[in-house]
Amino acid sequence: MKTLPLIALVALAGVSACGGDDDIDEIEDDGTIVETAEDFGDEDMAYGEEEIEPVALEEPALGGESMVTVTVSGVEADAGEVFVALQTEQNFAQTGGEYTQVAEPQAGIVTVMFEDVEPGSYAVAAFQDTDGDGGLSLEEMGPTEPWGFSGNVDRTAMPEFSDAAIEVGDMTTEATVNLLGGL
Secondary structure, eight states, X not given: OEEOOHHHHHHHHSGGGGTSOSOOSEEOTXXXXXXXXXXXXXXXXXXXXXXXXXXXXXXXXXXXXXXXXXXXXXXXXXXXXXXXXXXXXXXXXXXXXXXXXXXXXXXXXXXXXXXXXXXXXXXXXXXXXTTOSSSOOEETTEESSOEEESSOOXXXXXXXXXXXXXXXXXXXXXXXXXXXXXX
């Protein structure tokens, strides 16, 4: 028994692409389409009757969780891991976040994906740990390692959540962060 996605069943309804006629022999009560080798234009084929069962397509989750894809640019190869966090307004511009990931550095761009993210407003924060201590190093004037936020954050003053916020809904959300050198 073969299982095909719904799109294949739609294409199968017009079997002419396979060289046979456009008739379907039988559709059972449960939606199963029964085809024979004759329908495919080659009576010498030894398929006999073959059932093709419909497969339900997954509906997108409404009000559920989604995926966020973050592209971080300005990454230096072999300069330390890249830390990426999705932060709510409550933990914005602090260590960590609601969702965090660490990526191995690659020259130029690193992409990370956060799955099963609750819909809402988030800011994306990222930095490259060039000194290897596992955290963002700070001095009196600010970070000393490459760092950045999503959106249009002013780097000369304390960042505002509203400037960095992205809205995560029920589908895939994309965000970018450009790392700029520390002070």
